[in-house]
Amino acid sequence: MSEQLRIILIIIVSVSIFGLLIFVFVKNYIKNKINYYLNIKNSVKQKLTCHCKNVEIDVKLINGLNDLYRCNCSMCKRKGTIVAIVPKKNLEIVKGQKDITFYQFNTNVAKHFFCNVCGISTHSQRRSDPNTYGINVGCLDGISPQELFNLDVRINDGQNHLKDRK
Template sequence: MGQRAVDRYIGSCHCGTVRFAIETDFPELTTCDCSICRRKNALMVKVHESAFELLAGEEALTEYRFNTHTARHFFCSTCGIYPFHRKRVTPDWVGVNVFCLDGFDPEGIPVRATDGAGMS
């Protein structure tokens, strides 16, 4: 598969209160087996904070931290959807739930499983 172009994608929570934009070429998508990711079953793309822009809904975001309280998981306080999180090991990167991206189809992008459960 050839390299994808870096494009801008718009995403949102279910109710549309939280809206954001990312720029990425989708080098890979990731899943995680930590206790929260198993439950939310998100498929994520990692983007640097410079390629992420929160467009609307900052006041509606609810933050959840657990275990080491380093990773910052964000949820819409209106509809409950998880659109993104600040990563634990690389906090200047954002893990974005690709199912929140408008019109995005993950077909054909490699998926890497990460070992979140094994992190101490």
């Protein structure tokens, strides 16, 4: 191998490693900045609103933005929401109760709530634990689409829900 080729390969590998380190650093920095920016703690209320602002909900997140998921069931995959779980007692509808409606399907246990004016899905009552809600993280006031893109999100296998198995 020629000396020039060896130098080029060393440069390429070095740049790749450096780029990966920068990516990891920036991703972690943004995630930490989001949690700091929103001041998310167990006891801090966050405001969640629909697009038209007719629906306003106060939520207390129990894990901040550290335990998020997307469900792959037929309903949720179409909505594409990023979800955080909160106990029922940590969600309070402050405004717009009359503008909230819900949709149910399959077992009719889960309730997918949305604003009947603008159509935005705000939260859902979970089938796996009806004493909890999944909130649409994108509806939290103060979070930008760029910040949503950088969150760590796991997949919840709603297509193969335990309660559907026979």
